[in-house]
Amino acid sequence: MAVATMDSESAQTPQPQSALTKGGQSLLPAGALSGTLGPQGRHYACGSLAAFTNIVVTFPIQKVLFRQQLHGVLATEAVRQLQRDGLRNLYRGLLPPLLQKSTTVAIMFGLYEDFSRLLLVQVGDSGVPEIVTRSFAAALAGTAEAILTPFERVQTLLQDHRHHNRFNNTAHTFRTLLTEYGVRECYRGLVPILLRNGPSNIFFFGLRGPIKELLPEATNRATHVINDFVCGGLLGAALGIMFYPLNVVKARAQSQVGGAFQPCSKVLLTVWRERGGSLAMLFRGAHLNYHRSLLSWGIINATYELLLKLL
Numbered sequence: 001m002a003v004a005t006m007d008s009e010s011a012q013t014p015q016p017q018s019a020l021t022k023g024g025q026s027l028l029p030a031g032a033l034s035g036t037l038g039p040q041g042r043h044y045a046c047g048s049l050a051a052f053t054n055i056v057v058t059f060p061i062q063k064v065l066f067r068q069q070l071h072g073v074l075a076t077e078a079v080r081q082l083q084r085d086g087l088r089n090l091y092r093g094l095l096p097p098l099l100q101k102s103t104t105v106a107i108m109f110g111l112y113e114d115f116s117r118l119l120l121v122q123v124g125d126s127g128v129p130e131i132v133t134r135s136f137a138a139a140l141a142g143t144a145e146a147i148l149t150p151f152e153r154v155q156t157l158l159q160d161h162r163h164h165n166r167f168n169n170t171a172h173t174f175r176t177l178l179t180e181y182g183v184r185e186c187y188r189g190l191v192p193i194l195l196r197n198g199p200s201n202i203f204f205f206g207l208r209g210p211i212k213e214l215l216p217e218a219t220n221r222a223t224h225v226i227n228d229f230v231c232g233g234l235l236g237a238a239l240g241i242m243f244y245p246l247n248v249v250k251a252r253a254q255s256q257v258g259g260a261f262q263p264c265s266k267v268l269l270t271v272w273r274e275r276g277g278s279l280a281m282l283f284r285g286a287h288l289n290y291h292r293s294l295l296s297w298g299i300i301n302a303t304y305e306l307l308l309k310l311l
Helices: 032-037 041-071 075-085 095-123 130-159 170-180 190-214 221-242 244-254 264-274 286-310
Strands: none
Touching: 041 075, 041 095, 041 130, 041 244, 041 286, 095 130, 095 190, 095 286, 130 170, 130 190, 130 244, 190 221, 190 244, 190 264, 221 244, 221 286, 244 264, 244 286
């Protein structure tokens, strides 16, 4: 899909927004929250709150998906596994993704805005197309997110039922990895995360503006929220399918504790052979991932854009 521009409502250099009003009265003191957060800080705050909302809503779906990625089982079997684990374990492993996603999405939106602003100033009238500058900013933001790989690592271990008896909670898992194996073990699975983050950020920020322009024109706040949900959801679902094999590789690599670090290609080949060389088996769980991503990124994008207006 050709991209003429990377501009969207939130992708542009932020402009002051008037306070929301009702019946001529301001619902929020004009500039109060944005003044507290700073003109750029609000992008970090809105991204973090949007991710927090999403994780709380979609965590059980993510857990079913993780079991499918790790074991190549049907969704019904993954659900049965969670039922056998019991209700008390349903939200086991919630804290790492809550911390990780709230921070990474804040970094994703905030650094994208910061890098875009700085790079656009640097290139000035050099003739470099804006789409190239913003793509580079998106890739940089995605790469920066990878510093929080340890949270994904701990989430994987806490969700894997084979490690239930070894790791008690988030703090215990971090402590065990650091004391017994060192910092490097916390970054197992870093390469597939890097390969996923940069390109997916480029597509997300590059296409959400053009996609939103194709939707029916929003005439009120409710239709703006719906359009933002549809735009973010469609992009998230498409990118989830596109990068699904990398997430399978990440889940397999991070489920291992100790031992040699294997290249992505070797891990992918191992999974491919274990699943009988079947592409359908490699993408086992992709349909659930599609619906989860549709919901997750719809929530994130709509909440982020709404909060930007509120702030």
